[in-house]
Amino acid sequence: MTRLSQLLLPTERQPPADAEAISHKLMVRAGLVRQLGTGLWTWLPAGWRVHQKVVQIIREEIDGVGGQEMLMPVLQPADAWQRTGRYEIDELFKLQDRKGADMVLAMTHEECVTTHVAQVVRSYRDLPFSLYHFQIKERDEPRPRAGVLRTREFIMKDAYTFDRDEAGLQAHYDAYAGAYDRIFDRTGLRWYSVESDVGMMGGSGAHEYMAPCPAGENEVALAPGYAANVEIASAEPQPVRLPAPLAAPESVHTPGATTVEDVARLLDVPAGGLLKAFPVVVDASEDARVAAGGLVLVVVRGDHRVNEIKLANVLGAPWRPAREDEIAARIGPAGFIGPVGHDVPILLDDAVAQDGGYIAGANETDHHLRGVRPGRDFAFEPVDVRTVQAGDTVGGAPITIEPAIEVGNIFQLGTRYSAPLGASYLDVNGKEQPIVMGSYGIGPARIVAAAVEQFADEQGIAGPRALAPWDVEIVALGKPGSDELAAAEGLYRELRSAGLEVLLDDRPLGPGSKFADAELLGCPLRLTVGRRSLQEGRAEAQLRRGLQDVEGGIPLDGAAEAVAELWRTLP
């Protein structure tokens, strides 16, 4: 249905009162989506067209690297989830069928696809291959937000690769990375890929594809040739002017000064001249540094923050902040603790200079030590556990940090799922081997929202042509039955038969309303058929991006060729 008079396109003059994000406001105002409940969204006809455009781009490129499209169910038996340990995840929707059997609503499809592959694959001759589908994911998110950006139910393209070994996985991973590059280029989005945390899923490598925009939930550290999620980013710290260490640490009276800011002000030193002590309790770990588990003192520069994900990766085990009584028993009074004079293992962040004289807690109420030198005054293991800051450098260039939406990820799973679910094969020697897997996700809805965020202007959506609901919107001016309307109808038919996707605004409204709606919806090319140019046998043309008028418009005679020509120049 591409006559506006008959299309369900409920545009709104005002955004929903509770909307904050640009994409939330505009996608609702433009009539693309409607909310049903928290994190639950309906795609209206125009919005669904956009979503499907993204889906088709993805499909073509994944097919291009040998992915085989299929479809797996959302409602699944709980069994496989119990075996992989993911049944315990809070975000997983759990339910029972009428017989009382435990079921789940899938949040991804590793369990399902691996179960099938385990049944089907016998020999190394059956490998490698890759499978994918577009399917709804259900996640009981603690906090859905920003319209379609973070929802409880959404469609994901999730692909899975199955290989004999790490080398095969790497080849698949590289092929998918190439497909992803082409996908995101084709969408017209501004994007980049970053190294990302492999998280509790383990595995050997992961990248996230990020679309920078103000509503993004992730922070990305960027420098020339460098892009990483702040969760795992590393960089050279900004230098701090430090006094030389004293011959021996010297106690100073610092009454009531329990924070870095207090101490820095009191002693008139920069915050970076302090050592910040962060005591944590670690589960038993394979890491030799904390083999026994228990209390560990993490020490970073006073102006830095401990990065909890980097710390977890260093520790190789779950951890929690230590309680005050645990701290008091082994180190000293909370607020005045430091690395000197106790036997708690110390992890010292690399940003701490080892030749400086630092201020550190004295492990005594109302006292700090001055002139502390790492290595001499306390033993430590060097680690990289701080969160990078804007202005730190990578290869000499300062980094910037910007918010971004994660629109896709690729992940080397290894045997995380094949092992517990028994997906194995017999190798050339007749020996049983676990299948090596990768997983690859893309959220089409996030791509749509990111495009709206990145390219919106005062009038509405101005996204890339690849993501427009229609290629061209024709605004027909004039009364019902007028020459203008008849000419617009003719233009509409001609462009359609030339293979263009065309929306015709044939509603009996004033021009202002039609122009406003057209700009809100954001078709990349708008043709206006009105009295002004009709007498010259032309239609006016305006490019949505930048609201640029096309000089002279286009001729009605030969319109299809003219539009096709124009189309090639659009962003």
Add this chain to the structure above:
RNA sequence: CGGGGAGUGGCGCAGUCUGGUAGCGCACCCGGCUGGGGGCCGGGCGGUCGCAGGUUCAAAUCCUGUCUCCCCGACCA
């Protein structure tokens, strides 16, 4: 889960403090005018005031409970 805010026609809001039988703009319907940037005139339709209970002669308004939604944080395999 912690903190903050909000539920009154399709959308945006006022009314709540100080109880007295629901109002404004837009949208919508009818008629007319208008026809290049959300136009004008006239006439209309539409609301269990989130829900439940309580106080009262009387509740959108006061009290209790509950549900829903939004924002910040925690979380995010």
